[in-house]
Amino acid sequence: MTTQPAPANAVPDRAEQSLRRTLLSPGYLRLLLLCVLLGMPIALACFFFVGLQHELQHWVWTALPEAVGYDDPPWWWPLPALVLAGLILAPIVTRMPGGGGHLPVNGLGGAPVGPRALPGAVLAALATLPLGVVLGPEAPLMAVGSGLALLAVRRAGAAGDPKASAVLATAGSTAAISTILGGPVAAAVLLIEGAGLGGAQLVALLLPCLLASATGALVFTGFGQWTGLKIGALTLHDLPPGANPDAGDFLWGIPTAALIAVLITLGRGLGRRTVSWTRERTAVRTVACATAVGVCVSAYALITGRSPAEAALSGQATLAELAAHPHAWSVGALVALVACKGLAWGIALGSLRGGPIFPAVLLGTATALACSGLPGFGMTPALALGISAAAAAVTGLPLASAVLAVLLMGGDAHDQMPLIVTGSVVAFVVAQVARRTEPGADGGAATGAGR
Template sequence: MSSTTSPSPDPIAVLRSKSYLGLLVLAALIGVPISAVAYYFLALVAALQELFFTTVPEALGSGTAPIWWPFIPLAVAGVFVALAIRYLPGKGGHSPADGFVMGGPPSGRMLPGVVLAALATLSLGVVLGPEAPLLALGAGLGALTVRLVKRDAPPQAQTMMAAAGSFAAISTLLGSPLTGAFLLMEASGLGGVSLGLVLMPGLLAAGIGSLVFIGLDAWTGLGTFSLAITDIPPFEAPNGVQFLWAVVIGLLAVPVGAGIRWLGVALRPHIERRMVLLMPVVGLGIAALAVGYAVISGRNASEVLFSGQNALGPFVANASDYTVGALLLLIVCKGLAYGLALSSFRGGPTFPALFIGAVGGAALSHLPGLPMITGVAMGIGAMSVVMLKLPLTSVLLPTLILAADGLTLMPLVIVAVVVAHVASARFTRRPPGLLAPPPHVPHEERKTHES
């Protein structure tokens, strides 16, 4: 086995090379179709959610969906996702219980399984978000494009175009292309002088992707599917009491997030052994939590179901209508449903964490010295970093989500995120199932190292 390693390329030389300029052109070109695919994927998810949770139950009933209805789509989701994981290549993508994992891009034959598992998860009410499937879809399409254009393209080119495809697919979902850049940078562990070389094609694709999302919204009227909230209460300036609250919220987020993650990781090996039989049972458990919340609180079961992406804005706008008891019940039911979903379904871990953090912050705002919007911002940041382990992204997310007040609230969010991140690393032990996988090594490169 050879112990020699090839020297790292000179970033300036790479930046000036014709091949890198060609990659930038290709990134700009693939940004358009991949962004369009991502846009219509999200539109399809929204349409299927409307079909399965409004149109069909209303047609079968007396004009309104019966309170027990979530049991049906959640059980069906368990069956379809289990079959996709078991019998289609790629196992439906990464397990969300592993956190936000950036592995190698899925091959073309894996993409159908990833898409079908994600569609069943997202459209049938499971408590996971669309960001992980979108990243996998964008990465797979980006790498596939390179292989189609040039079959002998070097592994680095495929990696960069996979990253560009991921950027384009998620360009506006998180509120800004910059958020996607931070997310992928932290999740993949990129760093050093070559960071800009990898990020630049992605940023170019993401910027074009944002324009595609805006243009398709103007053309179709289906929406931009962005998480950013514009209609929020004004916030003037932080004070000392709110900084103390930032410490408290950062500490409180740790046991909540650790408990959710523990539930998902603890259940996963048991469910994987008999997936087709047990995943519908998990779906029924999620439905039972949603129906129980609706019966006890008198509110809609959809607040527990789904990722929370679309519910976050309306919740923040109407947080004053919730009693403390309803907010605490929502945290318990949504948190347990989130943990169950992490154990076996396929989707992203980001949005349920953001929603639970916002609800927790709103609940704490009933105590003295904490304005509601401040608690929401700090709760979003703290829960995000506990679940994702990405501190820069967790600071940026609430800043961009709460667009009108985001910059003013940033110092408080930073304190909450840092406290939660440090406390989570110090006081919680990361289960073996959450250890990040080794960096993806292309097959050709692996054979070289082994020779």
């Protein structure tokens, strides 16, 4: 008597039944409802967090210079600002629980920031990001999202379920980061690629995060209109005239993407060396690193005669200016921006606190636009390629980086999509080849968001 072989689709059927049982279970339905309920207060907290950070930044770099008689911040303005940032950050890093949050050189991965470490992460971000530490707000925002979600779980008495706590922390982080990355789609793709999951596990994690981030985006949109507060999201309102990429764009675009990957990798390597250097005499060396960042930013202002804020801040505003008025920047100014901000970014990655992605995207865009004067390399293709290549190099997530570039490019994305995808893949591969140490070599450093 022979045994009948199992149908080829038996395994998919069993997986589908398992997924259906998971999705229809009372515990999972309660988890989805909790994610919706948590998405609103988390997004509200994140809205006022980034709104306050933006207002403080405006006061430091616009209102205060005008109050003392300057139309723009003078070249020396970053020096006292960054020394002050170092003096504020040093006791937070050495004395407060959590050390002020994750090191930027580790990417956006690592364990979620819990309620105990949340005050230090928030204080570090609000006290130093407005002073011009060249880092972005994305990592502190994710800390706010995960910390508040875990606090709610603890208050509800559900902290005993580690799986539910992990899902809620991830959903809180996704809701927070989606508010400045263009909405739930970019955050969801970043989650999918960064989590490295598939099948039922992916769906079970993705649905709570989508619900939380969609609720958060709704809250951000509504409160942004009602209050008039600006949050400094990563958006491009004006772009150069559209142009279909041709052979020249690919001819120059591929080596440009490789160059961007090498520059980003060099910056991350400097960040890892800075981590090793600041392990001893951490407080003093944190102040020294912040001062070095101020010197780099002041050097940019001295070399170019432009505002030091272009190099000191996280990059959203400067990226929007580059996209809207690319001809206002000479090649020399773009090269100086990449050199000075890139050096400052590398130092800050291993010593200060903030997010690594926004400054990296600005560096990649500036590099690509500096190369756009090459014969046959257009500005619009260069802009699209610079965004996707830099994001892929710094996050290690080529798909999420391509989606981010598509969302930022708006109506021009359809024409630029082949170059966006090519640049993202080339930069990812070159960054992996160029990296000399494994992602976990320095204190559990993680390559990419959520890895």
